[in-house]
Amino acid sequence: MNETPEPGRRDRELSRRTVLMAGGATAVAVGLGGALAVDASADDDTAADICYTLTSETVEGPYYIDADKIRQDVTEDQDGIPLTLTLKVIDAETCKPLKDAAVDIWHCNAVGVYSGYEASGSGGGGGGGPAPTGTPTGTPTGTPTGTPTGAPPSGGPGGGGGGHQEPTDDSRYLRGTWRTDKRGYVTFRTVFPGWYQGRCVHIHVKVHVDGAWTDAGYEGGRTCHTGQLFFAEKAVLLTEDVEPYSANTTTRTTLDEDTIYPGNGHAGGLLYLTYDRRHIARGVRARLTLGVAPDETHDGS
Template identity: 45%
Template sequence: MRRWRQYDRHHATGESVSPQATTSSDLTGLFEGANTCTLTPDTTQGPYYFDADKIRSDIREDRQGSRLRLAIKVQDSETCRPLSNAVVEIWHCDAAGLYSGAEAQSTGGGQPAGPRPEGGAPPSGAMPPGPGGGDGGDMADLVPTDDKRYLRGAQVTNADGIVEFTTIWPGWYRGRTVHIHAMVHVSNSRVLTTQVMFEEALNAEVCAAQPYAAHTGRDTFNDNDNIFEETMLLKITEDGDGHLGAIVFSADSDKDGR
């Protein structure tokens, strides 16, 4: 696991790692009611997590899809105060259900060893059951099998605890509703591993258009997804030719269970 605190103001490549978020009025309004100070639920990291080594706000690369601007505010679950200088990672599949670094596995072309993926029926090509079984958050990090890194990235929270990403609306894969994975690091610790999701009316609207419409047979929705919780829903508003989504993560920064 990367020692995130070693990343000061510049990445090893010279790429800026300054927080990209702002406290503009649109974000302030969205964060109101986007969540409370209740501890955000931990979930499995899933079978496709690895350290992508990409400190950036725009994670789209060449992936086509409906533009999504994602704003995340991280706060301490006990004090409700913003957590600055925390690292927030996100990763998700593309419009066809593929994960970068794991394209073979997410299309059924490979079967890496490890526990089964998160909840319910596994996606095509997912990891088979391991010794621990279950769908807890104890999966080993994936060893990438290709050099793609689209739809993966990390940002550092600003003084208000906010990060912003530009991405696309995720697609879907068998056994899971539409979702984005997220992980919060404070110093050397992973203090939160969770997921964010979308209202089904919006999923239906986005998935009816190309390139999403080319991927047919969706079998899992919010109401039959084994991980979905209402508190994971993004607060969404229209944003030009796409959408703006916001959510507050209340993280247990000292890992005392509160």
């Protein structure tokens, strides 16, 4: 025998399902007294307009190394807040996931140093060395002659743009490549990045397509996306009191001050983040959908 729902029961059930579909994270946040910081729109897979939004291209920066480190866990021996980064790569025109794409990530450690470039210290394009000491002596004489030639130096103090720099050492921490699954997903385990002179906190990313996966790694193909992933200020501020980030004495550039972040939110690489704002040291989960044009080449040069 079918029971007749009591008045209001069906409405309550529908309301409950609606809440659950909106995301269980909301209920968790309430249970923790609001300590869990969650972006309620983090389920970007269901956003209809995300399929048709190309993720902004940015410069590659000077510290890319095509090292073929095929791995999901890029942490090595680096200290820092655990970060799980999940990316979904889709064709921005068709909305279909790109499977078997190669995704590279690389970023600095908690005190702003990139592997392979430890001689640069924390300061981007060579800006990490000690400041000159002493008082200059003598007075320049004569009049400059001739006309300057060539392009101006690139990169700036923060190493955010400009041409590639050759590595100074063999370290390769916080770098890696992994392939997307049939749904376009790829996940990395790393640490929350620190900061260095002239740049906000960020992670570099590249997406390669039409290559071949071999025992040696990923070969051939082309780079269809070069971008950067960014972190909201409220999360970065919490890291400043956590070791070893608290040992980073470099003046931090905020998201709004950064000259590379395009300022267009998630389409520009701003990550969705989940973390306990009372205990961010326990770990952060970050995710984003990357809408790319697989038939184009964007190598960030």
